[in-house]
Amino acid sequence: MVFEILQFGFIQRALISGIAVAVSCSVIGLFLVLRRQALYGDALSHVAFGGIAIGFFTNIYPIWTAFAVSVLASLGITKLRQSTKIPADSAVAVLLSAGLATGVVLIGLSGGFSLDLYSFLFGSILLITYNDQLMILVISLIVLAIMYKTYKKFMYIAFDEEQAKVSGIDVTKLNYLFIILASITVIASIRLVGVLLISSLIVIPNITAMMFAKSFKKTLLISIFTSILCVIGGIVISYDMNLAPGGTIVILSVTVFIALVSIKYLLKAFKVQRHKTMQVNTIDR
Amino acid sequence: MQEVKEGVGGGEEVVSIKNLSYDYGHSLSSFALENISFDVNIGDIIGIIGPNGAGKSTLFRCMLGLIDGYKGDIAIFGVNIKKSKKVLEKIAYIPQQRSIDQSFPATVQEIVSLGIVGRIKLRSKQEVLSAIKTVELEDLKDRRIGDLSGGQQQRVLIAKALVNDAKLLILDEPTTSVDVETQNKFYSLIKKLNQKNKVTIIWSSHDLDAMNRLANKLVCINRTMFFHGNTQEFFASSELLKMYSESIMQAHMRMHSDQKLNGNHFVGNSIDR
Numbered sequence: 001m002v003f004e005i006l007q008f009g010f011i012q013r014a015l016i017s018g019i020a021v022a023v024s025c026s027v028i029g030l031f032l033v034l035r036r037q038a039l040y041g042d043a044l045s046h047v048a049f050g051g052i053a054i055g056f057f058t059n060i061y062p063i064w065t066a067f068a069v070s071v072l073a074s075l076g077i078t079k080l081r082q083s084t085k086i087p088a089d090s091a092v093a094v095l096l097s098a099g100l101a102t103g104v105v106l107i108g109l110s111g112g113f114s115l116d117l118y119s120f121l122f123g124s125i126l127l128i129t130y131n132d133q134l135m136i137l138v139i140s141l142i143v144l145a146i147m148y149k150t151y152k153k154f155m156y157i158a159f160d161e162e163q164a165k166v167s168g169i170d171v172t173k174l175n176y177l178f179i180i181l182a183s184i185t186v187i188a189s190i191r192l193v194g195v196l197l198i199s200s201l202i203v204i205p206n207i208t209a210m211m212f213a214k215s216f217k218k219t220l221l222i223s224i225f226t227s228i229l230c231v232i233g234g235i236v237i238s239y240d241m242n243l244a245p246g247g248t249i250v251i252l253s254v255t256v257f258i259a260l261v262s263i264k265y266l267l268k269a270f271k272v273q274r275h276k277t278m279q280v281n282t283i284d285r
Numbered sequence: 286m287q288e289v290k291e292g293v294g295g296g297e298e299v300v301s302i303k304n305l306s307y308d309y310g311h312s313l314s315s316f317a318l319e320n321i322s323f324d325v326n327i328g329d330i331i332g333i334i335g336p337n338g339a340g341k342s343t344l345f346r347c348m349l350g351l352i353d354g355y356k357g358d359i360a361i362f363g364v365n366i367k368k369s370k371k372v373l374e375k376i377a378y379i380p381q382q383r384s385i386d387q388s389f390p391a392t393v394q395e396i397v398s399l400g401i402v403g404r405i406k407l408r409s410k411q412e413v414l415s416a417i418k419t420v421e422l423e424d425l426k427d428r429r430i431g432d433l434s435g436g437q438q439q440r441v442l443i444a445k446a447l448v449n450d451a452k453l454l455i456l457d458e459p460t461t462s463v464d465v466e467t468q469n470k471f472y473s474l475i476k477k478l479n480q481k482n483k484v485t486i487i488w489s490s491h492d493l494d495a496m497n498r499l500a501n502k503l504v505c506i507n508r509t510m511f512f513h514g515n516t517q518e519f520f521a522s523s524e525l526l527k528m529y530s531e532s533i534m535q536a537h538m539r540m541h542s543d544q545k546l547n548g549n550h551f552v553g554n555s556i557d558r
Contacts, residue, residue: 034389156399159389160380166349167449168374169402210390214429219390
């Protein structure tokens with residue numbers, strides 16, 4: 001069945017774009033999770049919603065307005081956090097509320113919710129055009145190239161920001177760079193799962209990987225593998241069963257996470273039980 | 286304040302602090318440091334002692350360039366750090382012990398390799414393994430950092446400092462909340478780094494016994510500096526030891542009055558009983 005659907009151009013574009021988004025979300029998402037900024041993905045997507053609404057209101061292609069608004073808002077909140085020491089979760093709340101509220105007001109003024117807007121809210125990977133695919137690929141490549149060159153510095157900042165600063169790393173500039181990369185990754189991912197579900201693509205594969213891997217490299221590889229598996233699986237299942245692709249991908253991610261957690265704890269309980277049995281047998285002898 | 290005596294380390298000056306003062310700017314007890322001046326020569330092990338709230342961590346933060354608004358001058362390897370912070374890359378810093386997130390997905394080897402961010406990869410891997418060997422953690426190099434004990438995590442941070450080829454190591458109360466055996470292993474490591482790797486060490490601690498055994502010079506601060514000189518001189522002087530005990534009492538009283546002014550009640554303090 002999988003090979004049959006591969007002949008369709010829209011499926012090919014969906015899979016290529018989906019894999020690109022899966023990889024870039026995994027990479028950016030791991031650092032967001034390590035920096036305890038997992039909800040930033042959610043906040044950025046809600047700000048993007050505000051940007052999309054500006055696009056609908058001004059008749060500009062919504063993705064471009066989403067880019068502009070997301071990058072500016074994330075730089076602003078990063079600057080505010082550094083200047084006033086606002087806690088990360090409060091900054092998320094500010095971003096999230098402002099983005100969503102702006103979106104709701106402008107959508108109302110633009111004549112309410114339309115089919116196009118629903119595709120941004122919930123994703124429309126099967127409707128991706130060639131230009132959308134090109135944009136997603138270019139953004140993903142830029143993000144991955146920059147992260148490949150700087151990932152150790154970001155890892156050091158996530159491990160201990162103060163020590164990273166002392167070692168000569170320009171933490172301030174890198175924090176700004178990171179939030180820009182996170183913003184553009186979120187925008188590129190909107191077509192896949194939509195504004196409302198993007199944070200799950202950022203967080204779930206990474207926390208799944210962190211349960212099993214000891215090393216940073218293995219964590220990243222497992223996260224990327226899990227993400228790609230869920231994206232491909234989600235697209236194929238959604239096409240076959242006529243389900244919303246964005247939601248299907250996320251449900252699959254959550255299912256994989258729950259299944260692996262359950263297996264891990266069952267194995268642990270089994271080992272503990274076996275150890276206790278062996279101890280009892282030893283005492284009896 | 287006692288006069289500065291010639292240290293055992295001697296030689297080239299590594300750190301020079303002149304009239305360092307720092308004011309947090311709050312209305313309550315705002316001066317964290319007042320007129321601190323001392324020098325550190327190559328090969329010294331300098332002990333910084335003082336009660337809690339004396340300004341030890343603030344002193345280190347000024348030296349590391351993490352605080353900018355201080356008065357006075359700090360020169361590291363002859364470079365005033367207000368003019369250039371590049372020289373700070375030669376310093377390794379182990380902060381006051383904090384627990385590393387158990388879920389942080391990095392092995393010991395990966396954390397140690399953070400010490401060489403930006404250097405040539407091929408040469409660096411050997412240095413990483415050599416640093417891990419120096420701190421006797423070769424068997425644990427593939428373990429997740431969060432799975433290690435507090436003392437082992439401190440040794441990982443020291444290995445990270447070593448691989449950075451740091452010539453000055455600053456340790457902020459490194460043996461807080463570790464057991465005696467781990468403390469002793471840590472002190473042996475410090476001695477080895479100083480004698481074999483020629484690392485100059487500046488170290489704050491409440492462990493006066495360890496200071497007596499390891500440090501060749503002491504700096505005693507309680508916001509101001511009331512002693513800077515040879516360790517033997519400090520421990521031989523009952524007057525200085527009395528001043529140190531009094532500074533601890535003053536710190537308790539200061540903390541008590543700060544909390545009262547803040548509306549907090551200092552309940553259960555042994556001084557109050």
